[in-house]
Amino acid sequence: MPELPEVEEVRRTLEPVVIGAVVARVRLLRPGYLTPPRAPLVHLNGRTVVATHRHGKKLFCRCDDGQTLMFHLGMSGRLESSPAHLPLPPHTHFIMDLTSGLQIRMRDPRRFGGVWYYPSFEKACAAEIHGVLGxxxxxxxxxxxxxxxxxxxxxxxxxxxxxxxxxxxxxxxxxxxxxxxxxxxxxxxxxxxxxxxxxxxxxxxxxxxxxxxxxxxxxxxxxxxxxxxxxxxxxxxxxxxxxxxxxxxxxxxxxxxxxxxxxxxxxxxxxx
CATH class of the missing domain: 1.10.8.50 (Helicase, Ruva Protein; domain 3)
Incomplete structure (x- = not known):
């Protein structure tokens, strides 16, 4: 399982791609990989990514209006930046298309990871960090x-x-x-x-x-x-x-x- 250094390295290599980028659309390719299952991902369309944050093994991506995605890599998850024209690798469960022509892809063969949606960064921290993690x-x-x-x-x-x-x-x-x-x-x-x-x-x-x-x-x-x-x-x-x-x-x-x-x-x- 990726631990703190691996998740921090993902954050550091992801940040230059996403900060200031505009979300074109977000797609869930595998039902059950998103929490809550009916999260309004369409509300992310047109929003600008303004910050990334990591606490422990959890990685957060925050938009200009506060909407936040939390990524957990689980045992085999990979969060990757890729040009949109390249074929999707197997086990890709989640895609965030950026207007720059790049995609943020989450793939996870063993499916112990996942993506969580929160309407605000404060709610993400309350659910994922405060009282949960040291x-x-x-x-x-x-x-x-x-x-x-x-x-x-x-x-x-x-x-x-x-x-x-x-x-x-x-x-x-x-x-x-x-x-x-x-x-x-x-x-x-x-x-x-x-x-x-x-x-x-x-x-x-x-x-x-x-x-x-x-x-x-x-x-x-x-x-x-x-x-x-x-x-x-x-x-x-x-x-x-x-x-x-x-x-x-x-x-x-x-x-x-x-x-x-x-x-x-x-x-x-x-x-x-």
Missing amino acids: VDALHLTAAHLSHWSAARGRLKARLLGQRDVAGLGNIYVDEALWLCGLSPLTLVRRLSSNLIQKLVEAIHLVLQKSLSAGGTTLRDYRNAAGQPGGFAASLQVYGRGGRPCFRCGDNLKMLVVAGRTTVYCRHCQKSR
Whole structure:
């Protein structure tokens, strides 16, 4: 599933195409891919796109009158910019035609993603962010996690849950935990303020490195220009179960945490 760096890279490569562009029409090619199903997409015709915004793994596109589309890429979704004359690739479910002759196409073979329509950006934020998601991981501070001193749960599960911090998934949680030397099984209430600060710094470092590389492409992910990310070559633990740890040489272990395959070093990442 695309995580924060991948969705941010899509936003960054989409923004130059859509900002200031006028919507000619919007088409839904697969019933059920839009929420609500009878959203008045025709009201977007003639509107100018004025802003993009991302929070966690959710991408927002706002028009001059406030109407907003929210895109979630799910497991295999791609949001791409393409000239209108090019053939539609398979599994294209949603198209926004621009008067410039370009199209914004959403394709999603596995259909875990989707598009949401809101009459205003405020309503989009109220439904998709406020009270639903934690702080965006790029803006995370140790203070945002101070409630962990009285919280239940293990570290990786809390980071994956999105309510404490938004945007992290399996790849970047495994990478950040290895970097700061914390076991995914650590009970969050046992983390000192110093360890939480180390965790926050590790999260920021891993995310920034991935952003600099254009995100991680393992199979499906491409940015809005159709380009893959290059961070897979820098992964330290994700996908390397059973291979030597780059830090100590011990074989990396695999287990399942919160339903996700987890890779960590039992020697370097002590449980607390």
